[in-house]
Amino acid sequence: MKRLFSTAAVILSAALTLTACGGGGDPLTSASVSPTGSGAAAGGKVVVGSANFPENVLLAEIYAQALEAKGVQVERKLNIGSREVLVDQAKSGGLTVLPEYIGSLLAFVDKTTTAKTKDDVVAGLKEKLPAELEVLEPAAAEDNNSLTVTKATAAKDGLATIEDLVKVGKTFAVGGPPEFQSRQEKNFKDTYGLEFKEWKKTGDATADAIKDGTVQVGNVFTTDPKIVINDLVSLKDTKNAFAADNIVPLVNKAAVNDTVKSALNAVSAKLDTPGLLALMKRVAIDKDDAATVAKDWLTQNSLL
Structure with missing residues (x-):
């Protein structure tokens, strides 16, 4: 963006x-x-x-x-x-x-x-x-789009890649900017077979929403310093859902x-x-x- x-x-x-x-x-x-x-x-x-x-x-x-x-x-x-x-x-x-x-x-x-x-x-x-x-x-x-989770969530659910989210995605709320669902819902399903339980419009507060549990996964840019200070990890996009x-x-x-x-x-x-x-x-x-x-x-x- x-x-x-x-x-x-x-x-x-x-x-x-x-x-x-x-x-x-x-x-x-x-x-x-x-x-x-x-x-x-x-x-x-x-x-x-x-x-x-x-x-x-x-x-x-x-x-x-x-x-x-x-x-x-x-x-x-x-x-x-x-x-x-x-x-x-x-x-x-x-x-x-x-x-x-x-x-x-x-x-x-x-x-x-x-x-x-x-x-x-x-x-x-x-x-x-x-x-x-x-x-x-x-x-x-x-400095790319990502799907990001807490390190604790990654460890608990064995998440290293976006593909790994498929096994838990239907129990997760995902956060991002207002247009995130309209732009990416079909893309995630077509690329990975990935679906989420709920889409929330968390905007600029997405990294904080991941940290406090409002959402379990969110769209955070890969060089956002909040990844470091909030103890988050961006999942690898092995199939290039994001260009x-x-x-x-x-x-x-x-x-x-x-x-x-x-x-x-x-x-x-x-x-x-x-x-x-x-x-x-x-x-x-x-x-x-x-x-x-x-x-x-x-x-x-x-x-x-």
């Missing part, structure tokens, strides 16, 4: 955020890289952008610092807003590098896609992205060289979902500075 980066409300929020940041300039209109990106291609400079939510800002900071460690000059333009604006700026060369999510990005460029596995989604992106853009290597890390949404660098082809690609692919090779979840706990719960969290992770993974 948050990865859609769209709707008028998000765009308005982005505009207000930019105004509040001071300096009076719109980071989209003040980009200093030409559409050809010739400076970056010569190893001089890239512009790293992000959407306006904490995880995407953190990922952009990780990319930026990894590039700087390889001698690339980086300009940051963070907290920009909607995917429509971000992709358009990347296409024109105003932005060079963006952290993206493969499934959400494919759904944006191809409204009719039915791809679900990582390989199929990446293949769809290679076919449907504007000619100026490409995705590099996806990380193992995903793969691995984190991936989206780049302007003309504005990146082999040094840039190699540095970003090295980040993807190290980034997994449990690791990102731990980083997001530091940012969202502990309120640590994103740049500090990024530096710590890069150092721990020998990327600085």
Whole structure:
């Protein structure tokens, strides 16, 4: 949901955020890289952008610092807003590098896609992205939909995968956003033969509703820090009921060289979902500075 980066409300929020940041300039209109990106291609400079939510800002900071460690000059333009604006700026060369999510990005460029596995989604992106853009290597890390339970429930009922829920689903209440049942009830039944006793609209409180027993299972994003603080576990989606949404660098082809690609692919090779979840706990719960969290992770993974 948050990865859609769209709707008028998000765009308005982005505009207000930019105004509040001071300096009076719109980071989209003040980009200093030409559409050809010739400076970056010569190893001089890239512009790293992000959407306006904490995880995407953190990922952009990780990319930026990894590039700087390889001698690339980086300009940051963070907290920009909607995917429509971000992709358009990347296409024109105003932005060079963006952290993206493969499934959400494919759904944006191809409204009719039915791809679900990582390989199929990446293949769809290679076919449907504007000619100026490409995705590099996806990380193992995903910020994806999940069905999540307490660790105690998982242990008691022997739950490790969504398929394991089939044996107990008809005794479980499931929670999620208001549209969760209409979007997923048939999908779960077709993919896993999974049915639930009751569907509850728990919205943003889903993780807490799982913890307090209002529901036994719920739809929680896989990098939500409440998974850690509420002692929850996301069940493995072995049959791709939810389309793969691995984190991936989206780049302007003309504005990146082999040094840039190699540095970003090295980040993807190290980034997994449990690791990102731990980083997001530091940012969202502990309120640590994103740049500090990024530096710590890069150092721990020998990327600085």
